[in-house]
Amino acid sequence: xGAVGDAWTWLTTGANWQGESGVWHRLAEHLWFxxxxxxxxxxxxxxxxxxxxxxxxxxxxxxxxxNIGRAVPTLAVLVLLTxxxxxxxxxxxxxxxxxxxxxxxxxxxxxxxxxxxxRSVVEAARGMGMSGGQLFxxxxxxxxxxxxxxxxxxxxxxxxxxxxxxxMAGEGGLGRIITAGFNxxxxxxxxxxxxVVGALALLAEGLLVVAGRAxxxxxxxxxx
Amino acid sequence: xxxxVSAAGCLAANDWICGEYVRSRAQELTDAxxxxxxxxxxxxxxxxxxxxxxxxxxxxxxxxxxPVLGLTTVLYAIPSLxxxxxxxxxxxxxxxLVVTGLVLxxxxxxxxxxxxxxxxxxQEAREAARGMGYGPGRLLxxxxxxxxxxxxxxxxxxxxxxxxxxxxxxxxxxxxxxxxxxxxxxxxxxKAQVLTASVLCVLLAVAADLLLLALxxxxxxxxxxxxxxxxxxxGAG
Numbered sequence: 001x002g003a004v005g006d007a008w009t010w011l012t013t014g015a016n017w018q019g020e021s022g023v024w025h026r027l028a029e030h031l032w033f034x035x036x037x038x039x040x041x042x043x044x045x046x047x048x049x050x051x052x053x054x055x056x057x058x059x060x061x062x063x064x065x066x067n068i069g070r071a072v073p074t075l076a077v078l079v080l081l082t083x084x085x086x087x088x089x090x091x092x093x094x095x096x097x098x099x100x101x102x103x104x105x106x107x108x109x110x111x112x113x114x115x116x117x118x119r120s121v122v123e124a125a126r127g128m129g130m131s132g133g134q135l136f137x138x139x140x141x142x143x144x145x146x147x148x149x150x151x152x153x154x155x156x157x158x159x160x161x162x163x164x165x166x167x168m169a170g171e172g173g174l175g176r177i178i179t180a181g182f183n184x185x186x187x188x189x190x191x192x193x194x195x196v197v198g199a200l201a202l203l204a205e206g207l208l209v210v211a212g213r214a215x216x217x218x219x220x221x222x223x224x
Numbered sequence: 225x226x227x228x229v230s231a232a233g234c235l236a237a238n239d240w241i242c243g244e245y246v247r248s249r250a251q252e253l254t255d256a257x258x259x260x261x262x263x264x265x266x267x268x269x270x271x272x273x274x275x276x277x278x279x280x281x282x283x284x285x286x287x288x289x290x291p292v293l294g295l296t297t298v299l300y301a302i303p304s305l306x307x308x309x310x311x312x313x314x315x316x317x318x319x320x321l322v323v324t325g326l327v328l329x330x331x332x333x334x335x336x337x338x339x340x341x342x343x344x345x346x347q348e349a350r351e352a353a354r355g356m357g358y359g360p361g362r363l364l365x366x367x368x369x370x371x372x373x374x375x376x377x378x379x380x381x382x383x384x385x386x387x388x389x390x391x392x393x394x395x396x397x398x399x400x401x402x403x404x405x406x407x408x409x410x411x412x413x414x415k416a417q418v419l420t421a422s423v424l425c426v427l428l429a430v431a432a433d434l435l436l437l438a439l440x441x442x443x444x445x446x447x448x449x450x451x452x453x454x455x456x457x458x459g460a461g
Contacts, residue, residue: 003313070382071429073389075403076422079410083418161303168305168396168407175305182309182396194306201301 006188007195016192021176023196029172030200033091033163037098038156044099045106046148053114053144054136062111069104074162077101078169094166094173101162102155109151113144142217149212153205160201164193174200234416242416249417252405257424259319260401263394264387264432267323271330271383278331279338280364292335300332304393312397322394329390330383337379341372374447377440381433388429402428 010016017023052058074097081093117140125139167175174197181189213219234242246253282289302310307325315321345368353367369376392403400407402421409417441448 067385067433070385071389071426071433073392073403073406073422073425075392075395076406076418076425079406079418080422082410083413083415157301161301164303164305165393168393169410175303178303178305178309179396182312187310187313190306190309190312194302194310197303197306198301 003187003191007191010188010192011195016189021180023174023177026172026174026176027196027200029091030160030163030174030197033094033098033166033173034156034159034204036091037095037102037159037163038152040095041099041102041106041155041159042152045103046110049107049110050114050136050141050144050148053111054132054140056115059111059115062108066104066108069101072100074098074101075165075168078165078171082169082171091166091171093169094163094171097165098159098163102159105155105158106151109154110144110148113147113151114140116147117143145217146212149208153208153212156204156208157201160204161197164197238413238415240415240419242420245416246420253420253424256402256405256421257428259399260388260391260403260425260428263319263322263326263391263399263401264384264428267326267387267391268330268380268384270323271327271334271387272380274327275331275334275338279335279342282335282339283342289339296332296335299328304329304390305396308393308396317397317399319394319399321397322391322399325394326387326390330387333383333386334379337375337382338372341375341379342368344375345371370444373444374440377436377443381436381440384432384436385429388425388432392425401425 011023015022019025049062052062077097077100078093081087081096084093086092086096121139121143122135125135130138163173164175164178166173167179174193177193177196178190181187181193233244235244235248278292282292304325307328308321311321311324315324349367349371350363353363358367391401392406394400395403395407398404402425405421406418406425409415409421
């Protein structure tokens with residue numbers, strides 16, 4: 001328990017939280033990268049996936065995008081973007097690299113969720129005379145909702161974890177606490193940095209679970 | 225970087241695409257690629273060697289499913305940067321450190337897919353084999369594993385592609401294969417090196433995926449959709 005104890009000591013030392021390389025500042029940077037990235041990723045992936053799911057096309061596209069996404073190392077994208085003129089624009093390389101990383105899981109989950117809606121339910125809704133729009137809003141979206149939220153949760157956790165790589169490209173975020181600890185051979189600081197990232201990921205996941213339940217369109221009927 | 229200054233043409237201009245770079249640093253690129261490949265292969269093989277007993281254990285004792293799957297999921301959520309940093313006191317600056325981290329990451333996908341594959345084996349096939357006098361070991365090796373192979377191979381492909389990408393983070397401890405070229409290229413602002421290494425990394429992942437797909441087809445000839453005109457192959461989840 002020595003390493004965790006030392007990390008706790010590190011975390012409870014007020015000086016480590018203050019200043020340019022303190023936890024508060026790195027946490028703010030991390031939240032900024034992750035938040036902007038997730039918002040942009042949702043705006044790109046969700047409308048596309050829901051639409052493709054609604055019209056029932058592009059399944060192989062969704063699967064292929066997610067496979068390609070897995071093959072492209074985030075570190076490589078991050079470093080490539082840092083070397084382009086975009087690299088001078090503060091956190092832009094990090095945000096773009098993370099968006100490329102977050103879009104595939106969001107896209108795949110939302111698409112699969114839409115396609116897994118029971119076909120007989122869709123047929124019944126059509127038989128009742130629902131238009132395409134009504135079918136989408138009142139039947140498909142509510143039924144696909146849990147899967148969409150699962151995708152959002154896993155994307156959020158992965159983005160928060162992966163945003164630490166920004167440190168390897170010289171950008172900010174909580175990864176800097178880890179790399180600084182690594183460079184100084186300070187295990188306590190590395191563990192402390194990892195703990196803060198882990199806590200942030202768990203907190204975000206918890207918030208999304210609560211928000212997911214609160215906004216569930218079928219809250220009254222779905223059993224938890 | 226003296227080479228950048230002395231060499232003429234695209235190296236001096238620090239172009240993104242540079243044949244001169246590929247020619248003059250062929251040895252360096254080959255070494256990095258070889259390191260990348262062996263780190264990936266060793267990690268996935270050890271990952272499989274660990275994931276199989278784990279999956280069999282979970283299947284035999286369903287009460288362990290929660291803890292084992294939960295633990296591998298938690299491992300997956302640890303940032304790679306933190307994982308490699310945390311293993312440093314145990315392994316020092318070594319390839320074993322990178323391999324250990326990659327093995328831990330691969331377990332999530334591998335254990336889940338092996339379990340899913342075994343669970344999808346038709347009960348009738350098991351009954352028939354038992355009726356023919358197959359013992360548990362022979363049942364596993366000759367009936368269950370071959371039938372679970374498509375799901376297992378899907379997991380191996382996913383784990384391999386992810387591992388190729390994640391190996392780059394090993395650059396933190398100088399055992400990142402092509403990733404090391406990417407990070408040193410960043411430090412010296414060497415565009416050709418970063419782009420070439422990145423492209424090679426993606427090509428490596430694609431090649432590994434295709435190779436494993438071919439292996440899967442070879443091992444499971446009965447799953448090939450042969451001579452069924454008009455039958456559509458559905459993309460798996």
